[in-house]
Amino acid sequence: MKLPNYSEAKKRIKEDVIRTCFDPTDLIENIVVNKYYYIKTFGCQMNEHDSENISALVEKLGFIKTDDLKKADLVIINTCSIRENAHNKTFGFLGEIKYVKETINPNMIVALGGCMSQEEGVVKTIQDKYKWLNIVFGTHNIYDLPYLIEKSLKDPTQQIEVLTKQEKIVENIPVKRDSKYQAYVNIIYGCDKFCTYCIVPFTRGKELSRKEEDILEEIRNLKKEGYKEVTLLGQNVNAYGKDINSSLAKLLKEVDKIGIERVKFMTSHPWDFTDELVEVLGSSKNIMPFLHLPVQSGSNEVLRKMGRRYTKEAYLELVNKIKAKVPGIALTTDIIVGFPTETEEDFNETLDLVDKVEFSGAYTFIYSPRENTVAATFENTVSNKEAKRRLYLLNDKINYYSLKDNKKYQDKVVKALILSESKNKNIYQGYTEHNKVINVESKENIIGQIVDVKVTEVKTWSLNGIKI
Numbered sequence: 001m002k003l004p005n006y007s008e009a010k011k012r013i014k015e016d017v018i019r020t021c022f023d024p025t026d027l028i029e030n031i032v033v034n035k036y037y038y039i040k041t042f043g044c045q046m047n048e049h050d051s052e053n054i055s056a057l058v059e060k061l062g063f064i065k066t067d068d069l070k071k072a073d074l075v076i077i078n079t080c081s082i083r084e085n086a087h088n089k090t091f092g093f094l095g096e097i098k099y100v101k102e103t104i105n106p107n108m109i110v111a112l113g114g115c116m117s118q119e120e121g122v123v124k125t126i127q128d129k130y131k132w133l134n135i136v137f138g139t140h141n142i143y144d145l146p147y148l149i150e151k152s153l154k155d156p157t158q159q160i161e162v163l164t165k166q167e168k169i170v171e172n173i174p175v176k177r178d179s180k181y182q183a184y185v186n187i188i189y190g191c192d193k194f195c196t197y198c199i200v201p202f203t204r205g206k207e208l209s210r211k212e213e214d215i216l217e218e219i220r221n222l223k224k225e226g227y228k229e230v231t232l233l234g235q236n237v238n239a240y241g242k243d244i245n246s247s248l249a250k251l252l253k254e255v256d257k258i259g260i261e262r263v264k265f266m267t268s269h270p271w272d273f274t275d276e277l278v279e280v281l282g283s284s285k286n287i288m289p290f291l292h293l294p295v296q297s298g299s300n301e302v303l304r305k306m307g308r309r310y311t312k313e314a315y316l317e318l319v320n321k322i323k324a325k326v327p328g329i330a331l332t333t334d335i336i337v338g339f340p341t342e343t344e345e346d347f348n349e350t351l352d353l354v355d356k357v358e359f360s361g362a363y364t365f366i367y368s369p370r371e372n373t374v375a376a377t378f379e380n381t382v383s384n385k386e387a388k389r390r391l392y393l394l395n396d397k398i399n400y401y402s403l404k405d406n407k408k409y410q411d412k413v414v415k416a417l418i419l420s421e422s423k424n425k426n427i428y429q430g431y432t433e434h435n436k437v438i439n440v441e442s443k444e445n446i447i448g449q450i451v452d453v454k455v456t457e458v459k460t461w462s463l464n465g466i467k468i
C-alpha cells in the first residue's frame with residue numbers, strides 16, 4: 001500500500017521522468033459481462049479529461065456506462081480538492097452511494113480517485129471511516145485502475161494505490177471523449193508555482209511536459225477523426241516546455257500548421273506569459289480570440305501574500321499587450337475575495353482592476369483555507385459576512401462587463417461551433433470564437449458544424465441567434 005505524503009511533495013527533486021506507453025496487452029479485456037459503471041466528476045477540465053481516460057479503461061474491462069446510480073456495479077468518483085466545498089460535495093455524495101450499496105447492491109465496487117485521494121488526511125479518513133469504499137487511486141496512476149478493479153472483483157479488502165509524485169508520463173492511455181467535435185489534450189501535468197492558498201502542487205505534482213511529438217500526433221489524429229476544436233490543457237499551461245527545452249509559443253506554432261479549426265489553451269499563469277506567446281496569439285490563424293487569465297486579486301499586498309509573483313501593474317501591462325495584438329479578445333479570469341487580511345482598500349483595488357480590464361467573465365470565490373497550505377496559517381481578519389458582501393459587489397461588476405461585452409455582438413454575424421441540441425425544438429447550442437455560449441435557431445441539424453449565426457438577442461451570459 002502506498003500513501004501520499006505531504007512533506008515529501010515539497011521536498012521532491014527534479015529527477016528524470018520515465019516516459020512510457022500504455023500497453024493494452026497488459027489489460028485483461030472483457031472480464032465482466034452485463035455490468036454497469038457510473039462515473040461522477042468534480043472539478044476542472046483536467047479532471048473531466050481524466051474521466052475520459054477512466055471511462056475508456058473500464059469499458060475495456062467490459063463495463064457499460066449508466067447514468068443511473070442504482071443500476072451501477074462499479075461507481076467511480078473523480079474528485080476535486082481546490083475548495084472546501086468540493087470536499088463537502090464528495091463526502092455528501094459518498095453518503096448517497098453508501099445507502100445504495102447497502103440497500104440495493106452490496107457487491108457494488110466503489111472507487112475514489114482524483115485530487116482528494118492525493119491528500120494524506122483524506123486517505124486516512126477513508127481508511128478510518130469509509131472502510132466500505134473498495135478502491136482509492138491517485139491522479140498519477142489512473143492507468144492502474146483496471147488492475148485495482150480486477151483485484152477488487154476477487155478480494156473485497158480496500159485497495160489503496162496512490163503515488164506521491166508523478167513517476168512517469170504514460171502515453172496512449174485509452175480515451176473515450178465526451179464530444180466528437182471538441183477535444184481536450186493534456187500538454188503539461190502539475191504545477192510548480194506553490195501559490196500560498198493552493199493545494200494543486202501537492203495533489204498534481206511538479207510540472208512535467210509531454211513531448212511535443214506526442215502532442216502533435218494526438219492532435220493530427222483528432223483532425224483526421226473530424227474534430228473541429230482542441231483545448232490544450234495544463235494547471236499552468238504556459239509553463240509548457242520549460243523542462244524539455246521547448247515552450248507553449250513554439251508548440252502553438254506547430255499546432256497551427258496542423259490546421260485544426262479552433263485552438264484554445266488553459267489555464268494560464270500571468271507570470272509565465274512570455275512576449276513570444278503574445279506574438280503567437282496575434283499571428284496565429286487558429287487560436288481563438290479568448291483567454292482565461294486568472295488574476296486572483298487587484299491588490300499588490302494580497303498578490304504578494306498569495307505568492308502570485310506579479311503586481312497589478314504587471315498584470316495590466318500584460319493585458320494591454322494582449323489586447324493590442326488581439327483586438328476584441330474576450331478575457332476571463334478567477335478572483336478570490338476575503339483572502340486573509342484583505343482590507344477594504346485591497347478589495348477596491350480589485351474592483352478598479354476589473355474596471356480597467358473589463359473582463360467578459362470571471363469565476364469568483366470567497367477564500368476558503370486548504371489544509372497544509374501556507375495561507376491556512378494566516379490569521380483571517382475578514383468575516384464571512386464581509387466576504388459575502390464583497391463577492392456580491394464584485395459579481396455585480398462582472399455581470400455588468402459581461403453584458404457590455406455581449407452587446408457588441410447584437411445584430412452581428414458570428415461563427416459558432418455547435419455541440420448539442422437543446423430541449424427546445426430547432427434550437428442548438430455551441431460556442432462562438434470568443435467562447436460565448438450561443439443558442440442557435442436552425443431548421444436543419446447543425447451539430448458538429450461551424451456555422452454563421454446572426455445574433456438576435458444578447459443576455460448577460462449568453463447570446464441567441466439564427467443560423468444564416
Ligand code: SF4
Nearest residue numbers: 191193194195198200
Ligand atoms: S498557478 Fe494555479 S495551480 Fe499552480 S499553485 Fe498557483 S493557483 Fe495553484
